[in-house]
Amino acid sequence: MRFASLGSGSEGNALLISSGAGASRTTVMLDCGFGIKETERRLARLGMLPGDLNGIVVTHEHSDHVGGVFKFARRHRVPVWLSFGTWQAVQRDCHGVDIALCRDGDRLAIGDLELSPYTVPHDAREPIQYVISDGRVRLGVLTDAGQSTPHLVQSLGGCDALVLECNHDRAMLASSSYPYPLKQRIGGAYGHLSNDTAGEILALLDRSRLQRIVGAHLSQQNNTPALARQALEGALGGAGPEIMIACQAEGFDWIDIAA
Template identity: 80%
Template sequence: MKFASLGSGSEGNALLISSASGTTSTTVMLDCGFPIRETERRLQSKGLAPSDLAGIVVTHEHQDHVGGVFKFARRHRIPVWLSFGTYQAVQKQCDGVIVHFCRDGDRLAIRDLELIPYTVPHDAREPVQYVANDGRYRLGVLTDAGQSTPHLVAALGGCDALVLECNHDRQMLVNSSYPYSLKQRIGGAFGHLSNDTTAEILAALDKSRLRMVVGAHLSQQNNTPELARQALLGVTAGSGIEVMIACQEEGFDWITLQE
């Protein structure tokens, strides 16, 4: 299994997950918050064409995650998976797109990959995040959640790699120029994960197989890569688990999970 990001942050998100089995390979895109041409450009930078995608899997309806999904899927005839609640929020955009529904705990079989959605606390209609499995390795993804829950901790346990939201530093958010209502939303129980909360989640997880953690969805105004890195290293130091940080402009290049 390997995975890469086309970009991660409030201006757009897209994560690629790929697995090969014998002579076949499967690549899915998790969310797409970029315009068509920008998505095509970013895919090309990772060595892929739209025709290489077996599907697009959606977490929720916010524009930085779903803004480019349906136009891109329609142009390139790519099927889309999403929760029914998310579909209700975006159904006017779905004409001409092959849509499949998923829900918490359902296993999605997309050729060589299996994805398991799990519910998270976020201010959207029916938000889910995903754990991807190719039969050998597990990749857990968690962005756009306001707090830890036993359910998400259980879902992410035993993964080989994790992509975890480190949206904001709490003090930077408090001191920011954002309106009070926006600070309350971001820092609230259905907003986004602070560095500290993500570290607490990571500490609570079964890390027996974990070898890589990527901090993602950083606020450009209310966080820094170094603060996010320090929070994750506070949990993983001395464990041999590698830590890196995704960026908005380039995401990160392919990371391969192998023996």
Template identity: 70%
Template sequence: MKFASLGSGSEGNALLISASDAAHSTTIMLDCGFAVRETERRLQRLGLQPDALSGIFVTHEHKDHVGGVFKLARRYGIPVWLSRGTFHAVRSDSSGVDVRFCRDGDRIEVGGLQMAPYTVPHDAREPIQYVATDGCYRLGVLTDAGQATTHLIQRLGGCDALMVECNHDLQMLAGSSYPASLKQRIGGAYGHLSNSTMAEILSALDKSRLRMVIGAHLSQQNNTPELARASLCEAIGDLPARVMIACQEQGFDWVELAHPELAVVEA
């Protein structure tokens, strides 16, 4: 099992998750906030063609997550999974696409992968995030959530790798030039996770299997990779877990989930 990011941030998000054995390979995309041509270009950088995708899973309807989903799915005949609430927010764009519904508590089997959606607090119609597994390893994803909940902490426990939101530094957001209403929205209970809140969540998780943490969805105005990394490192303490930061332009290359240590592999 391996995963890679096409890019992470307010200008577009897309994550690839892949599982393979001697006979079969399955690759899905989690969100697609890039235009089709840009998505194709970023996929090519990772050694993948769009027609190799077995499905696209959507977290919520905001443009930086769903902007390219239906055009890509329509062009290449890719099925799309999303919550009913998200579908009602974007249904006008979904004509001609194989749309399938999922919700918290489901277990969706796609080839060698199982996707488990779970609800999160965010200012969208029915936002969900996902835990992916190939039956051996678990990857948990958490972005676009405004606060910690017992439910999301439970769902992310016991993962081998986590890709988690470090959207903003509280002091940088407070001192930014953003209007007060936007600051309130970002820092509110249904906005985005700060470095410190994400560290609190990470501290509360079952980290017995954790070997990789990737900070994601960083604000280019209200955070820095150095601040996000420091916060994550403090939260994991002495655990032998690797910490990385996903960027908007490059995301990150394929990371293979393999013990005793995680390896970054070339496409």
């Protein structure tokens, strides 16, 4: 199994997960916050065409995650999976798109991939994140959550790779020019994960299989890659999984997960 990012941040998010080989390969896109042409351009950069996608799975209705989903899906006839709450928020955009519902605890199969949705605390209708497996390895994804919960810690335990939100540095956010209500929203219990909180979550996880960690969804105004990396390294206490940081402009290239 392998994964790659088209881009990660408040201006747009999309993650590819792929398993298999040749004509039997399964590839899903997690969220799509870019327009059709920009999504096509970023897919091409990763050696992919729209027709290579077997489905799009959605985390929640905020525009940096869902803004391009339905136009792209309609243009290229790609089915979409999302929670009922998310569907309620975006149903006016779903005309002509093959929609399926999913929820926490109900695993869904797309080709060779099995996806396990789990709920997270975020200011959306019914936000979910996913653990994806091809039967041999597991990729955990956690972005757009305001705090740690026992449920998300349990859901992400035993993963081989992890995409983990490191949205902001608390001190940078506090001293930023953002309006006070926005600071409260981002740093609140239903906002986004700070570097410190991401590190606390990482420290709680079963990391016995963990090979790779990608810090994701960094704020361009209120964080730096160096600060995010420092928080993740601190949680690991030295030696451990390889750490890298995703960016808004380039995302990151394909990463293979070894069984």
